[in-house]
Every structure is written in C-alpha cells, then in structure tokens.
Amino acid sequence: MTDILPRPEAPAEARPASPGQRPRAAAQGSTIERQRRRLLVPFVGPAFLFYTVLFVVPAVAAVWISLNAWTGSGPMTFVGLQNYTAVFQDPLYLKSFGNTLLILFVVGIVIFVLAFAMTLLLRDMAGRKIIRSVIFFPHLVNALVFGILAGFVFNPGGLVNTLLRPLGVTSPPAWLAQDNLFPLIMATLVATSTGYFTTILMAAVDRIPPYLFEDCALAGATAFQRLRHVILPLTWDVFGTCAVLWTISSIKIFEIIWVFGGSSGSGIPPTQSWTTAVYTYVTAFSGMSTPAYGAATASAIISLALVSVLVILLRRLMHREAIEF
Amino acid sequence: MTAPAKPRFAPGRASQTLVERSPLRTVGVAALWGIVALSIATLLWMVLQAFRDTRSILGDPWGLPTSADPTNFIHAWTSSSFGLATLNSVLATLVASAVTVGLAAPAAYYLGRIENRLTGFLSLYFILGLGIPVQVILIPLFVMLDRAQLTDSLLGLNLAYIGLAMPFNVFLLAAFFRSLPLELEEAAALDGANAFSTFVRITLPLARGGLVTAFILQVIGNWNETLLALTLLQSTEKYTLPVALISFLQQQTYSGADWGGLFAGLCLVVFPMLVVYLWLGRRLTEGLTMGMSK
Known part of the structure; x- marks a missing residue:
C-alpha cells in the first residue's frame, strides 16, 4: 500500500516509447500492445462503472448532502457550512471527535511500540511461526466478538472479578460503568490489533539480509546500535505504510463501540464512548430523534479530511530516500 | 551484550550467535507465550461456554460443560x-x-x-x-x-x-x-x-x-x-x-x-x-x- 498517494513518474523505460524513437526490438510486441489497448473498455469498464456508481457518486453526493439540512425525506435546504459549524458546537460531536483522536494517536502509538518490540523479540526466537499465527488471528475476527466477550469478562460476576476475589479485592471497580468503557475499549483495541502490525513488521525485518546482522556481531555493535543503524533505517518505509493503514482503519472503528460491554436498553452505546463513526450512524439512523443527514454527513466528511491531512503528513514525514538492499 | 567469547562461525549457526540473553528479553519471551496461551484459552473458553446453559455460566464463569449438549446451537440456529x-x-x-x-x-x-x-x-x-x-x-x-x-x-x-x-x-x-x-x-x-x-x-x-x-x-x-x-x-x-x-x-x-x-x-x-x-x-x-x- 505504498502507492496510496500518486506517484506519477513511472520509470521511463516502462512507458511505451513514442513512435519516432521506438526501438526495433519493441516492434514485435506492438501488435499485442495495440490489441491490448483495445481492451480498455471491456476490461476496465465494468469495474469502473461499479466503482463510480456505488462509491464515487455517493462520495461526491456526501459533500453536497453535508451542505444541506435534510431529514432524508422531503426537501433539502441549502445551508452552506452551517452543518460543519453546528457539529463543532455539539458537545456530543466534540466528545466523539476527541475519542477518535485518542484511538488514532494513543492506541496507535501503543500498538506501534508493542508491535515493534514484539517484532524484535520474535526475530530470532524459537516458535516464532506459532506465535505469529496466533497473534495474527484476531485480525480476521469481527470486532463485535471482542466487544461482546469484554462484556462477559468484565461484568460484576465475570471472569476478572472472580479472579480478583481470591486476591483480596472485595470491591473491584465497576469496569463497565459508562465512564470506564472507553479506556477498556482502547485497551481491547491494542490487544486485538497489535498482532496484525507485528506480522507486517516481521515481514519487513525478515527481508533484511542476515549478513548485515553478522556484520553487526563482528563489529561488536550493541543491540541498540543495531536497532538504530540497521533495523530502523531498513524498515522505515514499512512503518510509514503501517501508520497510513492504521490511520485509515482506525477512523472507521464502529462495531466494537456499538456492542462493547453488552447492550444498553436503547441499543445505543453511552455517549462517553462514541467515535465519529458512531456519531454519524446515530445522527442519521438511530430513530431516536429527527434524522439529520446533513450533520451526520458533515461529521463523516470531517473524518475524511482528517485522514487526508494525516496521510499526506505521514508521507512527508516518513519519506526517506529508499535504501536498496 | 558483548559478542560471545566462543567463536561460532559455523554456517547455519549464524542466527544463534546473535541471540542475546538479557533479563528484559526473558520477560518479553515469557510475555509472548503468555499472550499465545491467553488467546487460545479465550477461544476455547468461548466454545466451551457455548455448550452450557445461561444459569450455570452466570453461576460459575470458569466451569466446564457437563456434556456435549448442542442445545444452544440448535436454539440459536432455529429460534x-x-x-x-x-x-x-x-x-x-x-x-x-x-x-x-x-x-x-x-x-x-x-x-x-x-x-x-x-x-x-x-x-x-x-x-x-x-x-x-x-x-x-x-x-x-x-x-x-x-x-x-x-x-x-x-x-x-x-x-x-x-x-x-x-x-x-x-x-x-x-x-x-x-x-x-x-x-x-x-x-x-x-x-x-x-x-x-x-x-x-x-x-x-x-x-x-x-x-x-x-x-x-x-x-x-x-x-x-x-x-x-x-x-x-x-x-x-x-x-x-x-x-x-x-x-x-x-x-x-x-x-x-x-x-x-x-x-x-x-x-x-x-x-x-x-x-x-x-x-x-x-x-x-x-x-x-x-x-x-x-
């Protein structure tokens, strides 16, 4: 996924040479080349159509909807940027936005530190394949499952409290109290996402040729020097990719919040643990109040803007001269 | 963390010469295996609880099913x-x-x-x-x-x-x-x-x-x-x-x-x-x- 942002300059050799300077050797391939080009519509057309109608058109429509006051039925009223100023004055949205930022940065940093530490540990550890297989699996499981399980693990008569009782903890904290939910959610996210990023980082570290490590050993480099001068520079680009990946996926976090700790009576999670994705869904579809499609979409567009800015910043920040090895 | 004193340059053992022994590493290795055990135990626990009825799950969350009774699955599947x-x-x-x-x-x-x-x-x-x-x-x-x-x-x-x-x-x-x-x-x-x-x-x-x-x-x-x-x-x-x-x-x-x-x-x-x-x-x-x- 290094190509998330445009990299317009393809290597010159890969481009079809202009007719005047076409080398003779390429002339043979020109028939199939020309035939291939005729396949543009039948090959790219269907994917283009599906993608445009079902993804691009809704995305563009979202920008328009966010500029209108609309309940979903009836007329739309153009209100300009009012939805945006309104959500930023809505304490619920500010809370959701804050939570999203907490997940993005705090959970993100913890995941990366842990994943990198685990990668270093696993590099030459016995049983690394088994461990890698096990820690990767949560990535394939719907986050709903972790949210529901947490409800059972932390409920008053649940696993954690029955474990604490013999240790003399008679009045354990109310884990699932509304104010405690969000920290628990953050911890659960760390526990279930770290394995995925560890797997990616491991693949990157494995690509470092072993002779570099042997050189380090011969030169008497300390573990820290090896980390600083060999491992980090050679995996830097993968770190950047992982950071982009986390940014994009963390902004969509919804289902684990929706069910975490079991369901409250109304079916909507307590507002203390909302993220912007939850805010968007509830504002449009909860059925509790008049749906406000404009405000809901404005909240989603702000998330998109956040992702875009962060991805561009990350690309700038993490960009280094690629090291060939 | 100095280089090992004994020369070990036999091919194939190269990676072993690089393994460091430090208390931090031992703790980390133990923690990793702990995570593995915990993950597998969670999965197993979830499956085992699916074979127990709600009252006994609530009574003793650590209990094991008394029989391989698929009632929960049948009930969940149908009703x-x-x-x-x-x-x-x-x-x-x-x-x-x-x-x-x-x-x-x-x-x-x-x-x-x-x-x-x-x-x-x-x-x-x-x-x-x-x-x-x-x-x-x-x-x-x-x-x-x-x-x-x-x-x-x-x-x-x-x-x-x-x-x-x-x-x-x-x-x-x-x-x-x-x-x-x-x-x-x-x-x-x-x-x-x-x-x-x-x-x-x-x-x-x-x-x-x-x-x-x-x-x-x-x-x-x-x-x-x-x-x-x-x-x-x-x-x-x-x-x-x-x-x-x-x-x-x-x-x-x-x-x-x-x-x-x-x-x-x-x-x-x-x-x-x-x-x-x-x-x-x-x-x-x-x-x-x-x-x-x-």
Missing part, C-alpha cells in the same frame, strides 16, 4: 434466526466476493500491464477510494439504494460490497499482475494468440494464486462487515450474522440474558474464519502483507 442469518451472510459474502474479483481482475490486468497517462489516471482514481472511510458514503448510498428499492435486500448489500471493495482489489491485483513474468504472454502473442485469449488462457491460470488470495481476503472482509449491513437491512429475515448478533444482544435487555445462545452466535461468527485461517493461513498473511513490505 434466534441465526440459521437464516448465516445463510444470508454466506450469500452476501460469496456472491459479492466472486463478482468483485471477477470485475477487478481484468481491470487490474489492464492497469497493471499498460502504462500511459490514461491508465495512470485510472489507477489513481481507483486508489483514492482506499482512503475514504465507509461512513462518508453510508448516507448517500442508503438514499440511493432506497430510491432504487434496493435497501433491505441482499442484492443491494451485495452491490454495496462490490463497489466498496473495488479500490483494494484493483490495487492488490494490479500489483500482482505486474509481478508476473511477461515472457509467456509474449510467446503466446508470437504464436498468434490475440490479447484477449492471452489473458484468459495464459495470464489468468498463472494468476490463480493471486486471485484466490484476493477472493479469500474479500470473503473475510464481507463476512465481518457490520456497519453497511446494519444500515441497509431492516427486516429480521434479511439480517446477516453480525446484524443478527447485534439484534440478539439488544433483545436480551428485554427478554433476559441468554449467554449460552450468545456464545453459540459468537462461535458461528468466528468459526468460518478459523477454518479459513487454518486452511490458508500462510497465503492469507502473505496476501495481507503483500505490497506493504515492498
């Missing part, structure tokens, strides 16, 4: 409509994934093989979708499908999944096609095969591994997708498994907890993924990390 939901999930998952790969593969082939200004623009056009969070298109897509009478329908859900999956699949498969050698295609062209039959008879069979990986990744994604399904489906008989699970959870606040049934439902969500993982594990991790370490 909690997890059965129908599983069927819906299978449909939404397999159809959408197959169509996605079927549409994305030729497009990715074209964009991966031909480089000019137009394909550069088209690749960018597809890739931009990777960064758009699903909640942005949630409301417009709902309105659009609603006007076409495609909400509360598996067809509509499938369509939404296909559109949403295009960027990633085109991106993944284009990278994959680029990695295939050109020689065989050129040979086929010299033998007089036209571009279309070269693609069908030479490239596609060569690309089978990549296509299967893309398909499986899509299956996993669609099987677990929740937000769109929750938005687009309204009637119980259309629910996919995650939506059915949420609705089951919400009913509990009125009809009393049915933890046994809930654990059975969780098993239904997790099990197919476990099977796929045990079956295709290596290919999956490679697919999910492919192109990222490059």
Whole structure:
C-alpha cells in the first residue's frame, strides 16, 4: 500500500516509447500492445462503472448532502457550512471527535511500540511461526466478538472479578460503568490489533539480509546500535505504510463501540464512548430523534479530511530516500 | 551484550550467535507465550461456554460443560434466526466476493500491464477510494439504494460490497499482475494468440494464486462487515450474522440474558474464519502483507 498517494513518474523505460524513437526490438510486441489497448473498455469498464456508481457518486453526493439540512425525506435546504459549524458546537460531536483522536494517536502509538518490540523479540526466537499465527488471528475476527466477550469478562460476576476475589479485592471497580468503557475499549483495541502490525513488521525485518546482522556481531555493535543503524533505517518505509493503514482503519472503528460491554436498553452505546463513526450512524439512523443527514454527513466528511491531512503528513514525514538492499 | 567469547562461525549457526540473553528479553519471551496461551484459552473458553446453559455460566464463569449438549446451537440456529442469518451472510459474502474479483481482475490486468497517462489516471482514481472511510458514503448510498428499492435486500448489500471493495482489489491485483513474468504472454502473442485469449488462457491460470488470495481476503472482509449491513437491512429475515448478533444482544435487555445462545452466535461468527485461517493461513498473511513490505 505504498502507492496510496500518486506517484506519477513511472520509470521511463516502462512507458511505451513514442513512435519516432521506438526501438526495433519493441516492434514485435506492438501488435499485442495495440490489441491490448483495445481492451480498455471491456476490461476496465465494468469495474469502473461499479466503482463510480456505488462509491464515487455517493462520495461526491456526501459533500453536497453535508451542505444541506435534510431529514432524508422531503426537501433539502441549502445551508452552506452551517452543518460543519453546528457539529463543532455539539458537545456530543466534540466528545466523539476527541475519542477518535485518542484511538488514532494513543492506541496507535501503543500498538506501534508493542508491535515493534514484539517484532524484535520474535526475530530470532524459537516458535516464532506459532506465535505469529496466533497473534495474527484476531485480525480476521469481527470486532463485535471482542466487544461482546469484554462484556462477559468484565461484568460484576465475570471472569476478572472472580479472579480478583481470591486476591483480596472485595470491591473491584465497576469496569463497565459508562465512564470506564472507553479506556477498556482502547485497551481491547491494542490487544486485538497489535498482532496484525507485528506480522507486517516481521515481514519487513525478515527481508533484511542476515549478513548485515553478522556484520553487526563482528563489529561488536550493541543491540541498540543495531536497532538504530540497521533495523530502523531498513524498515522505515514499512512503518510509514503501517501508520497510513492504521490511520485509515482506525477512523472507521464502529462495531466494537456499538456492542462493547453488552447492550444498553436503547441499543445505543453511552455517549462517553462514541467515535465519529458512531456519531454519524446515530445522527442519521438511530430513530431516536429527527434524522439529520446533513450533520451526520458533515461529521463523516470531517473524518475524511482528517485522514487526508494525516496521510499526506505521514508521507512527508516518513519519506526517506529508499535504501536498496 | 558483548559478542560471545566462543567463536561460532559455523554456517547455519549464524542466527544463534546473535541471540542475546538479557533479563528484559526473558520477560518479553515469557510475555509472548503468555499472550499465545491467553488467546487460545479465550477461544476455547468461548466454545466451551457455548455448550452450557445461561444459569450455570452466570453461576460459575470458569466451569466446564457437563456434556456435549448442542442445545444452544440448535436454539440459536432455529429460534434466534441465526440459521437464516448465516445463510444470508454466506450469500452476501460469496456472491459479492466472486463478482468483485471477477470485475477487478481484468481491470487490474489492464492497469497493471499498460502504462500511459490514461491508465495512470485510472489507477489513481481507483486508489483514492482506499482512503475514504465507509461512513462518508453510508448516507448517500442508503438514499440511493432506497430510491432504487434496493435497501433491505441482499442484492443491494451485495452491490454495496462490490463497489466498496473495488479500490483494494484493483490495487492488490494490479500489483500482482505486474509481478508476473511477461515472457509467456509474449510467446503466446508470437504464436498468434490475440490479447484477449492471452489473458484468459495464459495470464489468468498463472494468476490463480493471486486471485484466490484476493477472493479469500474479500470473503473475510464481507463476512465481518457490520456497519453497511446494519444500515441497509431492516427486516429480521434479511439480517446477516453480525446484524443478527447485534439484534440478539439488544433483545436480551428485554427478554433476559441468554449467554449460552450468545456464545453459540459468537462461535458461528468466528468459526468460518478459523477454518479459513487454518486452511490458508500462510497465503492469507502473505496476501495481507503483500505490497506493504515492498
């Protein structure tokens, strides 16, 4: 996924040479080349159509909807940027936005530190394949499952409290109290996402040729020097990719919040643990109040803007001269 | 952490000479195995609880089932409509994934093989979708499908999944096609095969591994997708498994907890993924990390 942002300059050799300077050797391939080009519509057309109608058109429509006051039925009223100023004055949205930022940065940093530490540990550890297989699996499981399980693990008569009782903890904290939910959610996210990023980082570290490590050993480099001068520079680009990946996926976090700790009576999670994705869904579809499609979409567009800015910043920040090895 | 005193330069033992022994490392190694044990125990515990009734689960969360009584599964499958939901999930998952790969593969082939200004623009056009969070298109897509009478329908859900999956699949498969050698295609062209039959008879069979990986990744994604399904489906008989699970959870606040049934439902969500993982594990991790370490 290094190509998330445009990299317009393809290597010159890969481009079809202009007719005047076409080398003779390429002339043979020109028939199939020309035939291939005729396949543009039948090959790219269907994917283009599906993608445009079902993804691009809704995305563009979202920008328009966010500029209108609309309940979903009836007329739309153009209100300009009012939805945006309104959500930023809505304490619920500010809370959701804050939570999203907490997940993005705090959970993100913890995941990366842990994943990198685990990668270093696993590099030459016995049983690394088994461990890698096990820690990767949560990535394939719907986050709903972790949210529901947490409800059972932390409920008053649940696993954690029955474990604490013999240790003399008679009045354990109310884990699932509304104010405690969000920290628990953050911890659960760390526990279930770290394995995925560890797997990616491991693949990157494995690509470092072993002779570099042997050189380090011969030169008497300390573990820290090896980390600083060999491992980090050679995996830097993968770190950047992982950071982009986390940014994009963390902004969509919804289902684990929706069910975490079991369901409250109304079916909507307590507002203390909302993220912007939850805010968007509830504002449009909860059925509790008049749906406000404009405000809901404005909240989603702000998330998109956040992702875009962060991805561009990350690309700038993490960009280094690629090291060939 | 000085270099080991004993010379160990025998080939093949190189990696051993690099293993450091420090207390920190010992703690870390122990912690890693602890995590592994905890993960497996959690999975096992979830399965075991699915065989117990709610009262005994609540009475002693650490207890083991007394018999392999599948009551919870039967009950969940029939009266909690997890059965129908599983069927819906299978449909939404397999159809959408197959169509996605079927549409994305030729497009990715074209964009991966031909480089000019137009394909550069088209690749960018597809890739931009990777960064758009699903909640942005949630409301417009709902309105659009609603006007076409495609909400509360598996067809509509499938369509939404296909559109949403295009960027990633085109991106993944284009990278994959680029990695295939050109020689065989050129040979086929010299033998007089036209571009279309070269693609069908030479490239596609060569690309089978990549296509299967893309398909499986899509299956996993669609099987677990929740937000769109929750938005687009309204009637119980259309629910996919995650939506059915949420609705089951919400009913509990009125009809009393049915933890046994809930654990059975969780098993239904997790099990197919476990099977796929045990079956295709290596290919999956490679697919999910492919192109990222490059």
